[in-house]
Each structure stands twice: as structure tokens, then as C-alpha cells.
Amino acid sequence: MKQAVHIGGPASAGPDLQELLGQVARGDQAAFAQVYDMVCGPVLGLVRSVLRDPAQSEEVAQEVLLEVWRSAPRFQASRGSGMTWVLTLAHRRAVDRVRSAQASSDREHRAALLDRTPAFDEVTEQVESRLEREQVRRCVRTLTELQRQSVTLAYYQGLAYREVAELLSVPLGTVKTRLRDGLIRLRDCLGVNA
Amino acid sequence: MSSTAELHTLTGAYALHALAPDERAEFERHLEVCPACAQEVRELAATTTRLGLAVAVTPPPALKEQVLRRIATERQEPPKVSRESRGAGGGAARGRALSRFALAACLAAAAGFGGVAVWQHQEAQDARARASDSQQRSEALAAVLAAPDAKIRTGELSDGATGTVVVSQARDKAAFIASGLPKPPGGKVYQLWFNDDGTMRDAGLLDPSASSDSVLMAGSVGEASGMGITLEPAGGSPQPTSDPLALMNFPT
Numbered sequence: 001m002k003q004a005v006h007i008g009g010p011a012s013a014g015p016d017l018q019e020l021l022g023q024v025a026r027g028d029q030a031a032f033a034q035v036y037d038m039v040c041g042p043v044l045g046l047v048r049s050v051l052r053d054p055a056q057s058e059e060v061a062q063e064v065l066l067e068v069w070r071s072a073p074r075f076q077a078s079r080g081s082g083m084t085w086v087l088t089l090a091h092r093r094a095v096d097r098v099r100s101a102q103a104s105s106d107r108e109h110r111a112a113l114l115d116r117t118p119a120f121d122e123v124t125e126q127v128e129s130r131l132e133r134e135q136v137r138r139c140v141r142t143l144t145e146l147q148r149q150s151v152t153l154a155y156y157q158g159l160a161y162r163e164v165a166e167l168l169s170v171p172l173g174t175v176k177t178r179l180r181d182g183l184i185r186l187r188d189c190l191g192v193n194a
Numbered sequence: 195m196s197s198t199a200e201l202h203t204l205t206g207a208y209a210l211h212a213l214a215p216d217e218r219a220e221f222e223r224h225l226e227v228c229p230a231c232a233q234e235v236r237e238l239a240a241t242t243t244r245l246g247l248a249v250a251v252t253p254p255p256a257l258k259e260q261v262l263r264r265i266a267t268e269r270q271e272p273p274k275v276s277r278e279s280r281g282a283g284g285g286a287a288r289g290r291a292l293s294r295f296a297l298a299a300c301l302a303a304a305a306g307f308g309g310v311a312v313w314q315h316q317e318a319q320d321a322r323a324r325a326s327d328s329q330q331r332s333e334a335l336a337a338v339l340a341a342p343d344a345k346i347r348t349g350e351l352s353d354g355a356t357g358t359v360v361v362s363q364a365r366d367k368a369a370f371i372a373s374g375l376p377k378p379p380g381g382k383v384y385q386l387w388f389n390d391d392g393t394m395r396d397a398g399l400l401d402p403s404a405s406s407d408s409v410l411m412a413g414s415v416g417e418a419s420g421m422g423i424t425l426e427p428a429g430g431s432p433q434p435t436s437d438p439l440a441l442m443n444f445p446t
Binding site: 025027029032033036037040041042044045046048049058061062065066069070071072073074079080081083084087088090091092095132133135136137151154155156158159160161162164173175176177178179180181182183184186187188190192193194 | 203204205206207209210211212213214233236237238239240241242243244245246247248249250251252253254257258260261262264265266268269270271272273342
């Protein structure tokens with residue numbers, strides 16, 4: 001369970017992105033174009049996974065990218081990688097959008113959420129992201145069923161943990177714990193260090 | 195109000211943006227004082243990044259043009275005064291620098307009263323030693339709460355008081371968190387014990403003056419299968435002299 005898989009995935013996106021964000025922070029639009037090339041695919045993919053609707057996803061992805069431009073001066077490399085910073089912005093925006101849209105009303109087709117699988121199989125021509133996908137898919141398979149469902153419902157569908165608990169009919173405390181130990185297991189399997 | 199141990203289990207939900215706004219605010223306050231939790235959040239956030247990268251798509255080409263056009267007229271925010279420098283590490287460092295400065299000022303002011311100045315310096319050193327001792331203990335406590343293998347069990351003590359025990363086999367340490375426990379009667383203290391198959395082994399006292407309700411149990415977990423808490427004469431006892439208020443098995 002502990003063995004880490006390292007094929008090369010995001011490491012190659014690491015230092016470059018940090019440096020570029022530093023240039024973006026000083027108003028460098030050409031550097032931003034390069035940042036765009038690195039992050040737009042993951043940003044749009046993640047937002048689409050949460051929101052589903054393609055037009056709305058593109059709109060939110062644009063907002064995220066504008067936020068990257070605006071707040072690049074506030075990016076602190078000491079707090080995490082550039083990619084983590086960008087995808088954290090993206091996830092938060094997507095989640096805010098999906099929760100405000102459905103504020104108090106039920107999410108349509110709640111039960112259908114359970115059948116949704118993350119879009120691991122969308123076509124991408126980039127070898128790098130195919131490798132990343134393989135590693136993540138492999139590590140997700142090492143989770144228990146409840147860990148897997150809790151983590152993917154929260155991350156890929158943007159559900160709050162209370163909604164996850166309700167949907168899976170398990171106590172709130174159990175979901176909190178599964179979200180934590182599920183991510184810890186993924187961390188170890190993927191060999192993440194931060 | 196959540197206890198420290200409960201808050202600590204929220205690292206995952208926090209990294210996944212799965213908390214309600216009020217819980218998120220409470221957890222963020224906790225993060226400021228819990229470096230181990232902050233480190234775990236960083237690691238789990240980096241883990242979610244990998245989940246995000248795995249669903250990357252190829253964006254439509256027109257999107258790039260639109261975004262680049264929009265940033266050309268969009269103002270950037272000024273850099274923020276780094277929270278980091280106010281946060282855990284930096285804040286402590288500045289605190290130390292400040293106290294040295296304050297101390298120097300004291301010494302200068304008391305130049306004519308050599309004896310007094312030295313005495314004050316001595317007292318300051320004692321206070322510092324106490325502070326760093328308690329900081330070390332709270333770091334050790336945070337490390338147990340943050341251990342990836344940490345297991346938690348909560349039980350009823352008496353009169354609605356509850357006790358939560360957090361055990362990390364990997365660190366061979368346990369922490370105990372009391373909630374709603376009444377002050378011990380005069381001349382008495384609460385003492386914690388490891389239960390080694392029916393034999394009670396001293397695990398320290400619940401410090402009545404501690405501001406926090408969580409303590410690191412003294413000694414290692416070893417073969418202990420559970421813990422107990424008794425009321426003992428001030429200063430504690432080598433062996434329990436009263437019936438336990440509660441016995442709890444460690445979570446497995």
C-alpha cells in the first residue's frame with residue numbers, strides 16, 4: 001500500500017510554473033500566456049467535473065484564469081506549488097458556483113451522482129496527463145469503497161461532507177474520517193510530498 | 195465548539211472544500227495554532243491537485259484568446275503582506291526578538307540597580323524555559339493528533355463529562371482530551387493511567403492550571419490496551435488509590 005508511483009507526471013510542471021507566476025506577478029502578459037498553457041487543461045477539466053454543464057464550465061474556468069492573473073502577486077511558493085494554488089482556486093470557485101446554484105433546493109438527480117465516475121477516460125493527446133491519469137486511477141483503486149465514494153463525491157462533484165453523509169447514509173463523523181484517511185492513503189500511494 | 199481532536203480530523207474535508215462556512219472559519223482559526231494540521235492540509239491539498247490533473251481536458255482554442263484579451267485590461271492586486279511572516283514560525287521568532295529587546299531595555303533602565311536587573315533577567319529566563327517546555331509538549335501533542343495512524347475514541351466519564359483518547363501506535367504516544375470535567379475537590383488531582391492488561395501504569399496528571407483541555411499522556415503506549423483516570427491526592431500516586439472514574443479501551 002505504501003509504495004509510491006513516480007513516473008514523472010506533474011513534477012515537470014513544478015519549478016517552471018512557480019517562476020512564471022513570479023513574472024506574472026510583475027505584470028508580464030507573455031509569461032501569463034505560458035501559465036495559461038500549463039494550467040488551462042487541468043482547470044477546465046476540474047471545473048467541468050464539478051459543474052458538468054460545458055458552457056458554464058468555460059465561464060467559470062475563465063474567471064479562475066482571470067483570478068490567477070489578478071492575484072498572482074499574492075501567490076506564495078512557500079505554501080504550496082503553483083499548480084496546487086491554481087487548482088485550489090479552481091475547485092473553490094466551482095464548488096461555490098454549484099452550491100449557490102442549488103442553494104437550498106435538492107441537487108437534481110441526487111442518486112445519479114453516485115453513478116457518475118470521474119472523467120478519467122476523456123481523450124487527451126498529452127502523454128503526460130495520460131500517465132498522471134493512470135497513476136491516480138491505480139491509487140484510487142487502493143481505497144476502500146467508502147473512502148473512494150467520499151473523496152470522489154467531495155472532490156469531483158463538489159459535495160459538502162454533510163451531503164456526502166446523507167447520500168451514502170453514513171454518520172457525519174465517518175465521512176470526515178474517510179475524507180481524511182482516504183486522502184492520506186492517496187497521498188502515500190501517489191508519493192506526494194509538500 | 196469542537197474539541198481539538200475533532201477539529202484535527204477536518205483536514206481532509208477542509209482540503210476538499212467540503213466544510214460549511216462556519217466550520218471552515220473555525221478550522222482556519224485552529225490552523226493558525228496547529229502547525230501539524232497546517233502541514234497536513236498542505237499535503238492533502240497537494241494530493242487533491244493530483245486528482246485534478248487526472249481529469250485535465252484539452253481546452254477549446256478560442257478560450258485562450260478570450261482570456262488573454264481580458265487580462266490585458268484587468269488590474270492586478272498588490273502583493274499581500276505575507277501572513278507567513280506573522281504565522282507560526284515567523285511570529286515566534288519575532289516574539290523572541292522582541293523579548294530580548296525588552297529585556298535589554300530593562301537592563302539599561304536598571305543600570306543603577308544591578309541586583310534587580312539580574313533578578314529580573316533570571317525570572318525572564320525561567321518564564322522562557324517554562325514557555326518552551328510547554329511549547330515542546332504542545333508540539334508533541336499536535337504530532338500525536340496529526341499522526342496518520344491516529345485513532346480516536348470518546349467515552350463518558352461522569353456527570354456528562356466526556357473523555358477522548360487519541361492513540362498513535364506509530365508514535366507510541368497517546369493524548370487525552372477531557373471535556374466538562376469538574377474541578378477536582380481540594381487536595382486532589384486527576385491522574386491518568388495506561389492499562390497494561392489490568393496493571394495500571396502512571397501516565398501523568400491532568401494539569402489543573404493548563405489552559406488547554408488536552409494533554410499528552412506521559413510515557414509510551416507500549417503494550418497498553420487502554421487507559422484509566424482516577425482521583426488521587428495532590429501530587430499523584432505511584433499506584434491508583436481509588437476506583438477509576440473511567441476506564442477506556444484504546445481504539446483499534
